[in-house]
Amino acid sequence: MPEPARVALLVTCLVDLFRPTVGFAAVKLLEQAGCTVEVPRAQTCCGQPAYNSGDKTDAKAVARQVIAAFAGYDYVVAPSGSCAGMVMAHYPELFADEPETLPKARELAARAYELVSFLVDVRGMKAVEAAWPRTVTYHDACSGLRELGVKTQPRHLLGSVKGLHLKELPDAEVCCGFGGTFCVKYPEISDKMVTDKAADIAATGVEAVLAGDLGCLLNIAGKLSRLGHKIETRHVAEVLAGMAEAVPAIGDPQA
Amino acid sequence: MQPTSHAFPLNARAELGNETLQRALGLARTGFPLRRQQAIERLPEFEALREEGRAIKDHTLANLDLYLEVYERNVTETGGQVHWARTAEEARAAVLEICRSVGAKTVTKGKSMVAEEIALNDYLEANGITPIETDLGEYIIQLRHEPPSHIIAPAIHLMKEQVAETFRAAHAELDPTRALDEPRTLCDEARTVLRPRFLDADVGITGANFLVAETGSSIIVTNEGNGDLTQTLPRVHIVITSIEKVVPTLEDAATLLRLLARSATGQEFSSYTTVSTGPRRPGDLDGPEQYHVVLLDNGRTGLLGGEFQDMLRCLRCSACLNHCPVYAAVGGHAYGWVYPGPMGAVLTPALVGVGEAGHLPNASTFCGKCESVCPVKIPLPKMMRHWRERQFAERLAPPVYRSGLRLWAALAQRPRFYHAFTEIAGRVLGWAGKSRGRYRALPFAAGWTQMRDMAAPEGRSFHSLWAERQRRGRRG
Numbered sequence: 001m002p003e004p005a006r007v008a009l010l011v012t013c014l015v016d017l018f019r020p021t022v023g024f025a026a027v028k029l030l031e032q033a034g035c036t037v038e039v040p041r042a043q044t045c046c047g048q049p050a051y052n053s054g055d056k057t058d059a060k061a062v063a064r065q066v067i068a069a070f071a072g073y074d075y076v077v078a079p080s081g082s083c084a085g086m087v088m089a090h091y092p093e094l095f096a097d098e099p100e101t102l103p104k105a106r107e108l109a110a111r112a113y114e115l116v117s118f119l120v121d122v123r124g125m126k127a128v129e130a131a132w133p134r135t136v137t138y139h140d141a142c143s144g145l146r147e148l149g150v151k152t153q154p155r156h157l158l159g160s161v162k163g164l165h166l167k168e169l170p171d172a173e174v175c176c177g178f179g180g181t182f183c184v185k186y187p188e189i190s191d192k193m194v195t196d197k198a199a200d201i202a203a204t205g206v207e208a209v210l211a212g213d214l215g216c217l218l219n220i221a222g223k224l225s226r227l228g229h230k231i232e233t234r235h236v237a238e239v240l241a242g243m244a245e246a247v248p249a250i251g252d253p254q255a
Numbered sequence: 256m257q258p259t260s261h262a263f264p265l266n267a268r269a270e271l272g273n274e275t276l277q278r279a280l281g282l283a284r285t286g287f288p289l290r291r292q293q294a295i296e297r298l299p300e301f302e303a304l305r306e307e308g309r310a311i312k313d314h315t316l317a318n319l320d321l322y323l324e325v326y327e328r329n330v331t332e333t334g335g336q337v338h339w340a341r342t343a344e345e346a347r348a349a350v351l352e353i354c355r356s357v358g359a360k361t362v363t364k365g366k367s368m369v370a371e372e373i374a375l376n377d378y379l380e381a382n383g384i385t386p387i388e389t390d391l392g393e394y395i396i397q398l399r400h401e402p403p404s405h406i407i408a409p410a411i412h413l414m415k416e417q418v419a420e421t422f423r424a425a426h427a428e429l430d431p432t433r434a435l436d437e438p439r440t441l442c443d444e445a446r447t448v449l450r451p452r453f454l455d456a457d458v459g460i461t462g463a464n465f466l467v468a469e470t471g472s473s474i475i476v477t478n479e480g481n482g483d484l485t486q487t488l489p490r491v492h493i494v495i496t497s498i499e500k501v502v503p504t505l506e507d508a509a510t511l512l513r514l515l516a517r518s519a520t521g522q523e524f525s526s527y528t529t530v531s532t533g534p535r536r537p538g539d540l541d542g543p544e545q546y547h548v549v550l551l552d553n554g555r556t557g558l559l560g561g562e563f564q565d566m567l568r569c570l571r572c573s574a575c576l577n578h579c580p581v582y583a584a585v586g587g588h589a590y591g592w593v594y595p596g597p598m599g600a601v602l603t604p605a606l607v608g609v610g611e612a613g614h615l616p617n618a619s620t621f622c623g624k625c626e627s628v629c630p631v632k633i634p635l636p637k638m639m640r641h642w643r644e645r646q647f648a649e650r651l652a653p654p655v656y657r658s659g660l661r662l663w664a665a666l667a668q669r670p671r672f673y674h675a676f677t678e679i680a681g682r683v684l685g686w687a688g689k690s691r692g693r694y695r696a697l698p699f700a701a702g703w704t705q706m707r708d709m710a711a712p713e714g715r716s717f718h719s720l721w722a723e724r725q726r727r728g729r730r731g
Contacts, residue, residue, distance in 0.1 A: 011717050013667075017677045018710065020717035039721050041674075044667040050660060052621060054643030054652070058664035065668060093637070146623035175580045179620025184702030185656075186618050188268050191706040192584040193620075222707030225693055251710035253692040254685075 002123055007035040008070050010078035010087070010112075013045040014214040019250065022214060025241035026079040026115050033123035035075070042069040046078075046086040051094060052180055060098075063091055067104050075122070076112040079237050080213050081144020084114035089147045114144055115237060116212055120153040126160070130242035133163030137206045138236070139197070139220065140172045141213035154212060154236050161239060167204050171197075178219040194223040201231060208232035208249070210239060221250040256374050256402055258607045260591035263614035267585040276412050276586050283411050287577035290521025291628070298517065308514045308631045311507045312568035319559065322468040322501050323550070329471025333533030335546035343373035346551045350375060350460065350493055353547050354384050357491050359457035365475060365482035366390035367462030368406055368571060369551055370495050371593045372606070375460070386460075387452045389481040391445050398425045404587030406594065407519055407573045412586050415441060449481075459485040459543070463496035464515065464570070465508045466548070472532040473548065474508055476515065476525035483529050492531065492543040497551045499567040505530075511570060514630035518572040554606050562641045566601050568631040575625035575635060581618055590615060597625035597635040604642050613651055616642035677716040685714030 007030050015022045027037045047062030066087065070076045078084040091105040119125040138158070144150035158166050177183060177193025184190075197220060201209050209224075209231055211217050221233035232249035248254055259266060270276055295301040315322055327337040338353075340346035346369075354362060362379065364370065364386050376386045376397070388397040392410035396403060398421050403409030410418070419435035422444055435441060461482050463473040473494045475482045486492045502508050516522040535542030558564055576582045576596030587595035592612065594602050600615040616639035625635045646652050666673050688694050688711025696704045703709055 013677075016717040017681050018712045020713055020715060020720050023717040023721070039718070041718065041722075042670045044670050044673040047667070050664050052640060052643070053656075053660055054640065054645070054647035055660055055664065056644055056647075058661070058668075062664065062667050065670075142620070142622040142624075146627050173624075175620050175622035175624070177580070177620060179622070181656075182618070182620045184700070186264065186267070186581075187702045187706050188264075188271055189581055189584050189618065190620075192271055193580050194707065218710055219707065221710050222693070222703070225708045226695075226706070247713075248692060251693040251708060254689045254711075254714070 002034065005035045005074040007037050007075045007077050008073035009037055009039050010043060010046065010066070010070065010076055010083060011039060012078055012080045012083045012214065014218070015079060018218065019214060019235065021243060021247045022079050022235040022237055025235070025237040025243050026077070028241040028243070029115065029119055029128070029237060030077060032129070033119050033125050035123070038073070040069040046083045048083065048086045048090075049180060051086065051090060056094065059094060063094055063105070064101065067091070067101070067108050070108060071104075074111065075118065076108065077115050077118050078112070079115040079235065080215075081114045081141050081148055081150050082213050082215060084112055085143040085147035087112040114148050114150055114212065116157065116240070117144075117148060117150045117153045120156055125157065128157050128160050128240045128242070130240055131162035132239050132242075132244050134207045134232075135165045135167055135205070136208040136210055136239070137167050137169040137201060137204045138172060139169060139176060139201075139209060139211040139216060141211050141216045142175050144212050145173060150212060154210075157240050158210070158236070164239070167206055169204055169209075170200050176216045176219050178215045180215065183219060190219075191223075194219050195227075198223045198227055198229065202227075202229050206231065208234060210234055210236045212236050217250055225251050256371070256593065258592040258603075258611050260603055260607065260612040260615055263589060263591060263618060266589040266591055267618070270585045270589045275414055275417065279412050279414055280583055280586055283408070283577070284583045287521070287573075291518060291574060291577070292521075294517040294521040294523065297523075301517070304510065304514055305630055305632055308511050308570075309568060311502060311510060312631050315502055315507075316499065316559065316564060316567050319498065319501070322503055323498060326466055326468040326471060326501050329468065330533070330546075330548055331471075333471050334536070335471065335533045335548060338547060338549045340549055340551045341553075343551070343553055346373045346495065346549050346553070347375060347378045349549045350495060351379065351382055351384070353491065353493055353545075354379070354458050357457060357545070359384055359491070361385045361387060361452070361456050362458040362460055363387050363389050363453055363456040363485045363489065364393070365459070365461035365477065365485040366393050366409070367460065367495055368403075368593060369462055369497050370460065371403060372553065373495070373551065375495065387449070387456065389449055389453065389485050390477070391442060391479060391481075394445055394449065395421060398422075402588065402593065404595065405573060405576060406571050406598075412588065453484045453488050456485075456489045458491040458493060459487075459489040460493045460495055461486050463494050463500050463548075465511060466496065466501040467505050467508050467530075468501055469504045470532055472505070472530045474512075474528065474530050476512070476528050478520070478522075478526040480527050483527060486529070486531055486543065487541050490543055491545040491547070492534070494531070494546075494548045495551070496548065497553065498555055499569075515570050515572050518570070518574040518628065518630040558605055563601065563605055563638055565633050566598070566605070566638060568633055569598055569602070570630060571598075572630055574628040574630065578624045578628045580620070580622060580624070597639070598633075601635055601638045601642070609642055609645055609649075610651065613642070613646050616640075617646075674716065674718050678719045681712040681716045682714060685712040687711070689714070
């Protein structure tokens with residue numbers, strides 16, 4: 001295992017509000033990987049909703065707040081390819097016209113990571129201490145996949161979960177139709193996309209579908225349950241941290 | 256063609272309910288991406304080739320004035336003539352003038368998206384000249400009075416049964432009891448009907464995939480050979496194309512051709528790649544007596560040097576359409592103008608105005624698939640975001656959306672209030688949704704719950720739970 005490291009968790013706004021379990025799963029996995037985890041209190045959101053809506057002023061204001069809140073840590077890790085991609089790929093673009101902030105944005109981008117790829121690629125994690133006897137499938141969320149190259153890392157770690165059998169999803173790399181505000185601005189198109197995704201998932205005959213981004217998971221879980229499918233939807237970190245047995249799946253009743 | 260891009264949501268709704276279209280799109284969704292994938296797997300240097308293609312286009316665009324001048328000089332030297340057209344109107348007028356100068360009654364046309372862009376057919380017809388489309392897909396939609404729904408497969412929205420119906424109605428002189436069940440029979444019938452048209456035409460109009468500065472040549476690729484008949488049989492050949500199609504050398508064109516067919520149809524090379532240089536020379540066995548190139552700008556020079564310049568690298572291969580989940584859901588007509596899919600979402604606002612076409616760059620999840628398959632690596636999502644930035648700056652976004660965004664942004668910039676808010680929202684929504692685990696309807700999120708359930712939050716925000724855990728002492 002590499003040197004101990006001080007990691008700041010970028011919780012993400014959706015995990016904070018909808019599913020704190022994912023945050024605690026991330027903390028547990030990071031600690032298993034030899035990291036000390038801190039959670040800067042001055043964080044809210046990465047600014048992506050404003051950025052993707054063309055509101056650069058607000059996106060910059062929120063991004064500056066993130067840059068300040070996460071200064072000084074060895075690494076910044078988010079349990080989301082989308083939010084990590086915002087920091088890693090888009091902060092430098094956002095501040096391309098501001099020479100005084102650009103170096104800070106680049107410096108932050110250079111030590112920011114998506115959770116699962118951080119565990120595998122940076123911390124050299126090869127296996128997790130978890131068991132979950134289920135047949136599952138995995139959806140590759142777009143930003144993690146295409147902006148950050150997250151593809152093999154989650155499969156690699158899922159392979160070490162005792163009892164878990166991974167069945168690949170046809171068209172796993174096709175967007176689920178979430179797209180942030182897209183899903184409410186163009187609900188019918190989004191519905192068509194997530195209906196196709198739900199049909200692909202259901203056709204695999206799995207008990208659970210996993211992914212690394214809560215936005216996509218809320219979308220997929222919502223469609224699966226609306227269509228009456230009894231397929232659990234979970235963030236991959238919950239399973240890797242061994243917390244899936246204890247916590248109801250996304251959209252399932254609380255015990 | 257009058258754009259209906261402003262009605263994109265309504266267009267999309269209609270197309271989502273169009274069963275024939277959905278069946279046709281279902282077939283296309285798997286075909287093109289699979290063939291492209293197989294083609295690039297057979298070419299290990301494909302990634303390096305994309306980089307080379309991008310560099311060729313970037314270099315040309317950085318020196319566009321120079322290469323266009325060289326191109327014109329070489330067209331003139333080989334006996335052809337270049338007609339510069341700033342606007343669609345000027346381009347149409349130039350074509351009409353050439354047609355009139357030779358007393359043309361009918362013109363045959365190879366497939367050209369620029370001709371669609373300037374609505375050439377309607378204009379020629381209004382001026383007493385009959386245009387006949389010779390690409391099978393274009394011929395079908397011309398008979399049906401429909402615009403193309405795809406930039407290389409214009410009739411992709413149709414099933415063969417509809418084509419058979421169209422042919423029965425249009426080819427009334429043929430035996431009404433003939434069988435038209437197979438694509439092959441449909442193709443043969445079109446060929447039989449079109450053959451005399453090729454021979455009768457006074458003028459042949461084609462587009463161009465590339466213009467070569469060093470030789471003054473135009474290059475077209477087709478799979479049907481119709482382009483060759485269109486440009487060699489009539490007395491006059493008019494190339495209607497746009498300024499960004501120029502490349503410096505034949506070698507450059509060859510590099511881009513290797514990218515084009517693989518990205519478009521998954522072929523290594525299109526069936527016909529035809530280089531035309533000037534009119535028939537003394538001693539040539541065939542070829543037109545006159546060779547004209549109508550070079551359209553139509554706002555493209557306005558993109559040079561700005562945030563949309565990269566769009567001018569586009570080869571019109573259609574890979575971005577073929578891989579786009581939004582295009583796959585609604586088809587090309589929903590986009591409401593000539594260019595659909597991701598490339599249309601960037602180009603259409605530039606050509607018809609962002610006021611008309613503002614929906615198009617918004618109707619994307621930014622899934623990034625388009626950019627990942629673009630043969631010349633155009634950052635399509637980034638440019639769609641640039642359009643959104645312009646809309647936001649010009650206050651073109653809906654006011655309710657704007658104010659919602661501003662409110663959220665104000666909250667996000669005040670972490671103390673934000674954390675208090677999420678803790679309350681989480682507790683309320685979590686408590687009320689606890690027994691079911693999800694909501695079937697939420698008044699403030701109807702756009703979401705109309706289509707899908709909304710998972711109830713677990714109840715407490717992460718930050719409040721974390722703060723508690725810190726107070727208790729870790730693992731305490």
